[in-house]
Amino acid sequence: MSQGNILIVEDDRDIREGVRILLESEGYQVDEAENGREGLEKVNTATDLVILDIMMPGxxxxxxxxxxxxxxxxPVLFLTAKSQESDKLIGLMAGGDDYLPKPFSYTxxxxxxxxxIRRYQTYQGKQSLDIKKDEYIECGDLKISTRYNEVYRGGQEISLSDIEYRILLLLMQHRGKIFSAQNIYESVWNEPYYxxxxxxxMVHIRKLRVAVEPTPExxxxxxTIWGKGYRFENPIPED
Known part of the structure; x- marks a missing residue:
């Protein structure tokens, strides 16, 4: 049984082949594209992850x-020779979920x-056909599913990336609690914090505000609780 469907978009044939062999040996179904245009044509609803190079022709x-x-x-994992922090932030602002600079270890x-893929499959509901539709948290005009990536603002569904959804869910589940950047990173990414x-x-919080806040600024x-972190609050009703 396939562990998931992955699309590799990379113009370097050797890198594509090496990554494909690695992922197929782990049970993933892998498709390839040598440029962005071909990648956009190949991605579909069955795709669980896109591994995407930044520096490509076209x-x-x-x-x-x-x-x-x-x-x-x-989810989009950027795989690129660019490793400066500014380049990473640009990738995340464009909608990327993670970033791995070359050269990288296969591990x-x-x-x-x-x-x-684990987070995406879990929160998209791909492995949970028996999910109850009434498992939501509501606050003000926001409504979020506690089991999969479904968020509404004012009754209209809004689209969030996997990471944005998990940050919002974490904050809404613990309204009033201050989460430091380290708390959020270790809870959502499940990796050691640096x-x-x-x-x-910060970039993901900024994007999340654009998506859910009536007035992001x-x-x-x-x-933002300066010097401490971030907190989800119940909005104060206007008179």
Whole structure:
């Protein structure tokens, strides 16, 4: 039985082949694309993860991810030679879920692949056909499923990435509690926290506010507690 369906979008044939062989040996079903345009054509509802190179001819990985996010919230793992923090933030702002600079170890790649697919399959409900539709948390005009990635604002469904959904769920499940960047990172990514990871958390919080806040620049739900972290609050009704 397949462990999941992965699409590799990478213009370097040797890297594509090496990653494909590794993932297939672990039981994954793997498809390949040598550029962004081909990748966008091949991704579908059965895809559980996209491994995406940034530096490609034609459509860059950043642009490919932006286009993909218009129709899908499938996890995206950027695989690229760029390793500066600014490049990582650009990738995350474009809709990426994780980032692995080249050269990389196959052990680290496999660990990230397994974590992203496990979270996606669990919270998308792919393995939970018996989920009850009434398992929600509501606050103000927000409503979130506690079991899979389904979020509503004012009765309208909004699209969140897997990471954004898990951050929002964590905060809404513990309204009023302050979560530091380290708390959020270790709870959502399930990885050890390093100082530079605070920027990763900050980017996802910013994107989450754009998605759920009526006025992102003046958030009423996801508040920043300076020097401490972030807290989800019940909005104060207007008179």
């Amino acid at each position: 459509i860059s990985g950043i642009k490919t991810c932006e286009e993909l996010r218009k129709t899908s919230n499938v 680290e790649l496999l660990g990230r692949v397994k974590a992203l 100082y530079t990871n605070s920027n990763t958390v 003046k958030p009423q739900y996801i508040k």
